[in-house]
Amino acid sequence: MSLYSTNGDNQVVIGNLPATQLAKNYGTPLQVYDVDSIRQQIRAFKNEFTKKNISGTVSYASKALSIKAIYQIIEEENAHADVVSGGELATAIAAGFPAHNLSFHGNNKSRFELDYAIKNGIGMVIVDNFHELDLLDQVLKVNNAHVNILIRVTPGISAHTHEYIQTGQADSKFGFDIHSGQADHALQIALANKRINVLGIHAHIGSQIFDTQGFELESQKLIHLLSNWEEKYDFTAQILNIGGGFGIKYTNGDDPLKPEAILGDVLDHIQHEYDLLQKSVPSIWIEPGRAIVGPAGYSLYTIGSRKDVPGLQPYLTVDGGMGDNLRPALYQAEYAAVLAENPNASNYETVHLAGKYCESGDILIDHLKLPQTKPGDTIVILATGAYGYSMASNYNRNPRPAVVFVENGEAKMVVKRETFADLIQNDLDY
Ligand SMILES: Cc1ncc(COP(=O)(O)O)c(C=O)c1O
Structure with a gap:
């Protein structure tokens, strides 16, 4: 599967519009999304639930892209979304996204954020730690309110991924540990609180996961825990949320299973586990972020300066860099790139594709094969x-x-380019 499409003039197109035209109309650096690709991925996930006859919810992990327009697309596709800060929540609300379809994540939600979420009728809070249970209780009392929650646990599964973006192992800052009994204790506190309605359990084992094994181990662990909870506390979960992390193809070296294929296999596995227990499957929730918006996004840059040193790979610099895409500098993320015109012309040289920021580490792609530019x-x-x-x-x-x-062949600006005036709008004179 190619990472890009071209038209008859051999130009890269995004949603049928040539990238060069978009760059000319809106300037660069520019972030462009093919909305159809976003919609198709949400539908592909939903379709797996239908095919397997399992009730499920796709909750878009909006940390992957949190702007008003994406919440509006997610809402049009009848999907849910999760937020991890008051700011993401405010963006979703400003977009008109129904708060009852939002879940609130985070390992250090503030009293202010919880209060804001409760006042706005958040669909559920995914509780991460004991401090939060305490704060939530206080906030619910002040607001005379009730809330649905999931209990986030760390199942101790290490998904095959980059170590900086794993969150599922027992040694994690997220969630209640299962092994030491913390998760049980959290459930007991929550069940004893009349203002809290525990809907189920949540875990997230990592990101950029290419196969099913990690998810299968995770669900097995969670189902086992829920089974214990049923016996010990007479608690039956309505929701089993297995998190996000479905991997995508960034370069030709990546060969992930399709995200929906992973989901399909995991659903079979979950069904099988419940069949063994002779119990019915609760509602299964997933929280994909990257898989929904990652492949749909393109970063357009204009090539500027070039540095050639005899015997060394040249540096080709663009008008953006780590300020608009931190991932290569942050965790050596790899990307593919092509020229917008004649992208499949033969490669003449290998360059460092550098950003314009004052950091030597601001290299967007370390070894990029390109025709002459x-x-x-x-x-x-x-x-x-x-x-x-x-x-x-x-x-x-x-x-x-x-x-x-x-x-549909039309481009719409959904976030304006910042101006110099925007940059200093909050600065005050001394
Ligand atoms: C709790 C939780 N859910 C979902 C996601 C989304 O992961 P991805 O974008 O890899 O699908 C993350 C990412 O860090 C997460 O922490």
């Missing part, structure tokens, strides 16, 4: 839709790029 050419980095714009910063006081959504 000239300043002003548009280059497209592929599959940048997840954790790119959402991690963007104003480092070096560079404005963050505009975001454009393309659908």
Whole structure:
């Protein structure tokens, strides 16, 4: 499967619009999304639940891209979303996303954030630790309110992934440990609280997972725990949330199973486990972020300066970098990129594709094969839709790029490019 499409003029197209035209109309650096790809991935996940006849919910992990427009697409597709901060929650609410379809994650939610979530009628809070149970109790009392929760646990599964982005192992800052009995204790506290309605359990084992094994081990552990909870505390879960982490293809070296194929196999496995227990399967929730927006996103840059040193790989620099895509500098994430015109011309040289930020580590792609380029050419980095714009910063006081959504051959700007005035709007004179 190719990571990009071209038209008859041999130009890279995004949702049928040439990347060069988008770059010309909106300027670069530019983040572009193919909305149809987002919709198709949500539908593909949902379709697996239907095929397997298992009740399920797709809850988009909006940390992957949290802007008003994405919440609106998610809502149009009748999916849920999860947020991990008051800011993400405020963005979803400003987008008109129904709060009752939102779940609130985070390992250190503040009193203010919990209060804001409760006042806005959050669908559920995914409780992470004892401090939070305590805060939540206080906030619920002050608001005379009730809330649905899931209990987040760490099942001690190490999914096959990059070590910096694993969260499922027992030595994790997230969730209640199962082995030591903390998860049981959390359930007991929650069940004893009349304002809290425990709907079930949650775990997330990591990111960029390419196969089913980790999810299968995870679900086995969670089902076992739930079975214990039923016996010990007469608690029956309505929801089993297995988290996100479905991997995507970033480069031709990646060979993940399709996210929906992973889900299908995991659902079979869950069904089998419940059949053995002679119990019915609760509602299964998943929280994909990357799989929904990652492949749909493209970063467009203009090539500028070039540094050639005899005997060394040249540096080709673009007008963006770690400020709009931190992943390569943060955890050596790898991407593929092509020129917007004639992307399949033969490769003449291998370059470092560098960013413009004042860090030697600001290299977007370390070894990129490209045809000869000239300043002003548009280059497209592929599959940048997840954790790119959402991690963007104003480092070096560079404005963050505009975001454009393309659908049915039409482009729409959904986030404006920041201006210099935006950069200093909160600065005060001394
Ligand atoms: C709790 C939780 N759910 C879902 C996700 C989404 O993961 P991904 O974007 O890899 O699907 C994350 C990512 O860190 C997470 O921490």
